[in-house]
Amino acid sequence: MTPAAAAAADASAARLGRAPLLRVAELGVTHEGADAAAPASATFDVAPGEVVLLLGPSGCGKSSLALTLNGLLPQSVPATVTGSVAVNGLDTATTPVARLSTFVGMVFQDPDAQLVTGTLLDEVAFGPENLRMPVDEVLARAESALRRVGLWERRGENPDRLSGGGRQRLAIACALAMGSPLLVLDEPTANLDPQGIEEVYAALGELVAAGDRAIVLIEHNLDAAVSITDRVVVLDQHGRTVADGDVDDVLRGRAAELHEMGVWLPVSALAALKLRAAGWQLDPLPLTPDELRAAVEDAAAPSAPAPAHAEGRSAHAEGRSVRGLTEDDSRGAAPSRSVRGAGGGGGGDTVIAVRDLTVTRGRTEILREVDLTVRAGEFVAIVGANGAGKTTLLQAVAGVIPTPKGRILTGGVDPARTDLRALSRRIGFVFQNPEHQFIAHTVFDELAHGLRQQRLPESEVRERATEMLRRFGLESKAHVHPFLLSGGQKRRLSVGTALVAGAPILALDEPTFGQDRARADELLALLQDLNADGTTILVVTHDMQLVTEYASRTVVVSDGRIVADAGTSAIFADDHLIARAGLRLPPLRRALQGVQRHPALAAVTRLAELGADA
Amino acid sequence: MSVATFDPYASTGAARGPLHGLNPLAKLGAPLPAMLLLVVVRDLGTPLAFLVVAYAVLLLGAGLSRLLLLVLGVAVPAAVAVIGVGMSLWADAARVDRSVEVVSIGAWTLYGGALEVGFATALRLAAIVSLALVAGLTTSGPDLVRASVQHLRVPYRIGYTALAAFRFVPRFGHELDVIRQAHRVRGAHGGRGPFAAVARWWGYIVPLLAGAIRHAERVALAMDARAFGAHPDRTERHPVPFRRRDVAFVALFWLLSAAVFWLLFPWGLG
Numbered sequence: 001m002t003p004a005a006a007a008a009a010d011a012s013a014a015r016l017g018r019a020p021l022l023r024v025a026e027l028g029v030t031h032e033g034a035d036a037a038a039p040a041s042a043t044f045d046v047a048p049g050e051v052v053l054l055l056g057p058s059g060c061g062k063s064s065l066a067l068t069l070n071g072l073l074p075q076s077v078p079a080t081v082t083g084s085v086a087v088n089g090l091d092t093a094t095t096p097v098a099r100l101s102t103f104v105g106m107v108f109q110d111p112d113a114q115l116v117t118g119t120l121l122d123e124v125a126f127g128p129e130n131l132r133m134p135v136d137e138v139l140a141r142a143e144s145a146l147r148r149v150g151l152w153e154r155r156g157e158n159p160d161r162l163s164g165g166g167r168q169r170l171a172i173a174c175a176l177a178m179g180s181p182l183l184v185l186d187e188p189t190a191n192l193d194p195q196g197i198e199e200v201y202a203a204l205g206e207l208v209a210a211g212d213r214a215i216v217l218i219e220h221n222l223d224a225a226v227s228i229t230d231r232v233v234v235l236d237q238h239g240r241t242v243a244d245g246d247v248d249d250v251l252r253g254r255a256a257e258l259h260e261m262g263v264w265l266p267v268s269a270l271a272a273l274k275l276r277a278a279g280w281q282l283d284p285l286p287l288t289p290d291e292l293r294a295a296v297e298d299a300a301a302p303s304a305p306a307p308a309h310a311e312g313r314s315a316h317a318e319g320r321s322v323r324g325l326t327e328d329d330s331r332g333a334a335p336s337r338s339v340r341g342a343g344g345g346g347g348g349d350t351v352i353a354v355r356d357l358t359v360t361r362g363r364t365e366i367l368r369e370v371d372l373t374v375r376a377g378e379f380v381a382i383v384g385a386n387g388a389g390k391t392t393l394l395q396a397v398a399g400v401i402p403t404p405k406g407r408i409l410t411g412g413v414d415p416a417r418t419d420l421r422a423l424s425r426r427i428g429f430v431f432q433n434p435e436h437q438f439i440a441h442t443v444f445d446e447l448a449h450g451l452r453q454q455r456l457p458e459s460e461v462r463e464r465a466t467e468m469l470r471r472f473g474l475e476s477k478a479h480v481h482p483f484l485l486s487g488g489q490k491r492r493l494s495v496g497t498a499l500v501a502g503a504p505i506l507a508l509d510e511p512t513f514g515q516d517r518a519r520a521d522e523l524l525a526l527l528q529d530l531n532a533d534g535t536t537i538l539v540v541t542h543d544m545q546l547v548t549e550y551a552s553r554t555v556v557v558s559d560g561r562i563v564a565d566a567g568t569s570a571i572f573a574d575d576h577l578i579a580r581a582g583l584r585l586p587p588l589r590r591a592l593q594g595v596q597r598h599p600a601l602a603a604v605t606r607l608a609e610l611g612a613d614a
Numbered sequence: 615m616s617v618a619t620f621d622p623y624a625s626t627g628a629a630r631g632p633l634h635g636l637n638p639l640a641k642l643g644a645p646l647p648a649m650l651l652l653v654v655v656r657d658l659g660t661p662l663a664f665l666v667v668a669y670a671v672l673l674l675g676a677g678l679s680r681l682l683l684l685v686l687g688v689a690v691p692a693a694v695a696v697i698g699v700g701m702s703l704w705a706d707a708a709r710v711d712r713s714v715e716v717v718s719i720g721a722w723t724l725y726g727g728a729l730e731v732g733f734a735t736a737l738r739l740a741a742i743v744s745l746a747l748v749a750g751l752t753t754s755g756p757d758l759v760r761a762s763v764q765h766l767r768v769p770y771r772i773g774y775t776a777l778a779a780f781r782f783v784p785r786f787g788h789e790l791d792v793i794r795q796a797h798r799v800r801g802a803h804g805g806r807g808p809f810a811a812v813a814r815w816w817g818y819i820v821p822l823l824a825g826a827i828r829h830a831e832r833v834a835l836a837m838d839a840r841a842f843g844a845h846p847d848r849t850e851r852h853p854v855p856f857r858r859r860d861v862a863f864v865a866l867f868w869l870l871s872a873a874v875f876w877l878l879f880p881w882g883l884g
Contacts, residue, residue: 130849160784178841401795435824437800450801
C-alpha cells in the first residue's frame with residue numbers, strides 16, 4: 001500500500017470511527033491471457049454493518065474484484081493479483097478460502113449454480129457442516145438463516161421447486177448461515193424476473209434493517225439497490241476507484257460525471273438529469289421513483305421553453321406532445337427511433353397474422369385462441385408473467401415449435417406447412433443464449449451456412465456473408481470459432497445469422513437476460529438501427545424499462561391469452577392491466593404516473609421523451 | 615423413470631418398509647455375491663430362484679407403492695419376454711439343442727434349445743437387475759453417499775461432489791432440448807440416416823460441453839465459498855449406522871444365496 005492510499009484508508013476508517021472489516025488497497029487483477037489489469041487499482045474500505053454499492057462501467061473488473069474478497073481469486077481462479085485485500089486483517093490472497101468463508105459470504109448471479117443438495121434445509125446446513133460445527137449449531141444457524149429470508153416453512157422441499165427469486169433468497173440464506181459479518185453479492189438479480197427482483201430486495205431490505213451484516217453489492221439494477229445503500233464506490237473503465245462516498249455525495253452530486261463514464265444510473269436519476277437539462281430545478285437529484293415524483297411536484301415547469309429538443313419526433317408520432325419539456329431540435333439529438341405503425345395503426349403491410357391459435361403441450365393449453373397482427377416495420381414487445389405463454393407465442397410465429405395448420409401466416413407463409421429453409425428467408429429467430437444456435441466452426445461459416453442453404457452460388461455467399469460481417473463489426477473475427485468471441489460479439493453474430501438469409505422479421509427471446517446494462521444497451525441500439533432500416537422486430541422480455549424505451553407497441557400475454565395489445569404508452573398507462581397481468585411498472589412510469597402538477601409529465605413513459613442527455 | 619423427473623435426493627417414495635431402515639451398504643452388499651455369480655450361470659433354474667428371492671424381499675420389505683408394482687409387475691416381465699424372444703432368434707442355431715422344434719417357417723426353424731438359451735439370458739439379466747433394485751428402490755442418493763463416507767472411507771469431497779453433479783442431469787436435459795431446437799431452426803445437419811444423426815449429435819456436443827464446463831466451474835466456486843473441503847471431515851447430521859440387523863440381513867442373504875447355488879449347482883460340473 002502506498003502511503004497515500006494508506007492515509008486515505010485510515011482517514012476513511014477514522015471518519016467512520018470503526019475499524020474496517022474489509023480493506024481493499026490498490027487492488028489489480030490480471031487474468032491469465034489478458035493484457036490489461038481489470039480492475040487496475042481499486043481502493044476502498046467497508047466498515048461493519050455498512051452497505052456498499054460498487055459501480056463501474058462494463059468491463060472494469062467488478063466481478064473479479066468480488067472474487068478476490070473471499071480469496072477465490074487467486075486461490076481457485078488463477079490470476080495475477082497486485083495490491084491487497086484484507087478481511088478482518090487477514091490477507092485474502094494467502095488465507096485459505098475455507099477460513100475466509102467464515103468472514104465473507106458470497107452470493108453469485110446464477111441461482112442454479114449455487115445448489116448442491118436436495119432440500120432447502122440441507123442446502124443451508126451445507127456450509128456450517130463443512131465447518132464441522134456441532135449438529136445443534138448447524139440446525140440453529142440453518143433455521144435462523146431460512147427464517148430471515150422467509151423460507152423456513154419450505155425447508156423440506158427440493159430447491160428446484162422454488163422460483164428464481166426463491167432460489168436466490170436461498171443462496172442468501174446459505175451465505176448468512178456461514179455466520180460471516182460481510183456478504184458479497186455479485187449481480188444477484190440479473191437472472192430474475194421483476195417479481196424475483198422484488199423478493200430478493202425485500203429479503204435484503206430486512207437484512208439491512210437488522211444491521212448485523214456488512215454488504216458489498218454489485219448490481220446493475222440500481223432502482224432497487226439504491227434504497228438499501230449507505231455508500232457508493234465507483235470504479236472507472238480501467239477499474240480505478242474514482243469516487244467513494246455516501247449516496248448523496250456520489251450518486252446525487254456526481255451523477256452527470258458518472259453517466260458520462262458509462263456507469264449505469266437509476267432510471268429516475270437519468271430522467272432527472274434530462275429534466276435538469278430541460279431547465280427544471282431538481283435539487284437534490286432524485287434517485288428513486290418516489291423521490292422523482294416528489295421533486296417534480298415541488299418544482300415549477302421551466303417558464304421559457306428551455307433549450308431541450310425535438311418537436312418530439314418520438315412523442316409526437318404517438319400523438320402526444322410534451323410541451324415545455326421537449327422543444328427545439330437544434331442539437332439534432334432527437335433519437336432516430338422509428339415508431340411507424342405504433343399501436344398497430346397505419347404502417348406497412350401485414351407481415352404476421354395469427355388467427356384463433358391454440359397451442360397445447362401435453363394436456364395443458366399454453367396458448368388459447370390467440371389473435372395477433374403485426375405490420376411491417378413495427379417494434380413489438382411481448383410481455384407477461386412467467387409461464388404466461390409469451391415465448392410459446394413467439395416460437396409459434398417463427399416456426400420453432402409445431403403449430404396447428406392454417407392459424408399463422410408469417411411473411412405470407414404458414415410455418416406449419418413451410419420447410420425451415422424457406423421460412424428462414426422470412427423470419428429469423430434469436431435464442432436466449434447465442435451459443436445454443438452456433439453450428440459452424442468459424443464466424444464466416446456461421447453466416448455462410450444460411451446462404452448456402454438457400455443454394456446460392458458460392459461467390460454470392462461470400463459477398464453477402466462478408467457484408468454481414470462488416471455490418472455487425474465482425475470482419476476481423478471471420479475465421480475465429482464462434483465460441484471464442486466476446487459476449488457482445490456472440491450476440492451480434494446470433495442476430496446476423498438470423499438475418500443473413502434475408503429475413504425481414506426478427507424474433508428475439510429474452511435477448512437481455514443475464515446481461516449487464518451496457519451489453520443490453522448495445523443490443524437494443526442494434527435492434528433499433530435494424531428497425532429503422534425496415535426490419536420488423538418482435539421481442540419477448542421481462543425488462544419493462546427496455547420495453548417502454550424501444551417498443552412502439554406492446555402485447556400483454558396472461559394465462560395463454562392476449563389480454564392487451566396497444567401502443568406501449570397506452571399499455572403502461574393502465575395500472576390495473578399491468579397489475580392483473582402480474583407485471584411491474586417500469587421505474588419511470590412508477591415515478592411519473594401520479595404527478596398532479598404537470599399533466600404532460602404524467603403521461604411520459606420513455607426517457608427519450610424527456611429530452612436529450614444532460 | 616425419466617431423466618426429467620429423476621430426483622436423486624428424494625427420500626424414495628411415500629411407502630416405507632423394513633428395507634428403508636437398513637444401511638444402504640447392507641442392501642448393496644447382501645445381494646452382491648449372488649449378482650456376480652449369476653453372470654456366469656447358464657441354466658434357467660438359478661436365475662428364476664433369485665428372481666423369486668428378490669421379488670419376495672422387495673414385496674415384503676420395500677413397502678407397496680405404485681412404482682414398485684409397476685416395476686415388478688410390468689417392466690421386469692416385459693423385459694424378460696422381449697429379451698428372451700430376441701435372444702432366442704439371435705442364438706446360433708447350429709450350437710443349440712435341436713431335439714425340439716417349436717416353430718418352423720420354410721427353411722428356418724426355431725428350436726427349443728434356442729428358446730432355452732434366450733430365456734436363460736433374459737432371466738439372468740432380470741435376476742441381476744431385481745437384486746440391484748433391493749438397494750435401488752429403497753435408498754436415496756444422499757444416504758448412499760453418507761454411508762459410503764462413514765463406513766467405506768470414501769473421501770467426502772468425492773461423495774458430495776458426485777451428489778452435486780446429479781443436479782446437472784436435469785439441467786443438461788433441458789439445455790440439450792433447447793440446443794436441438796436451435797439447431798433445427800438453423801437447419802443444421804438435416805437429413806436422415808445414421809451418418810446425419812451422428813453429425814447432428816456431434817454438433818450438439820460443443821455447445822453442451824461449453825455450457826457444462828462453465829456451470830461446473832461456477833458450482834465449484836460456490837462450494838468453495840461455503841468452505842467445502844476445508845477439513846478432513848464434515849459434520850454429519852444424519853448418521854447412517856451399520857447395526858446388528860444390517861449384519862443379520864447380509865448374513866442371511868449370503869446364506870440363502872449359498873444354499874441356492876448349492877442345491878441347483880448350475881455349472882454342470884457334477
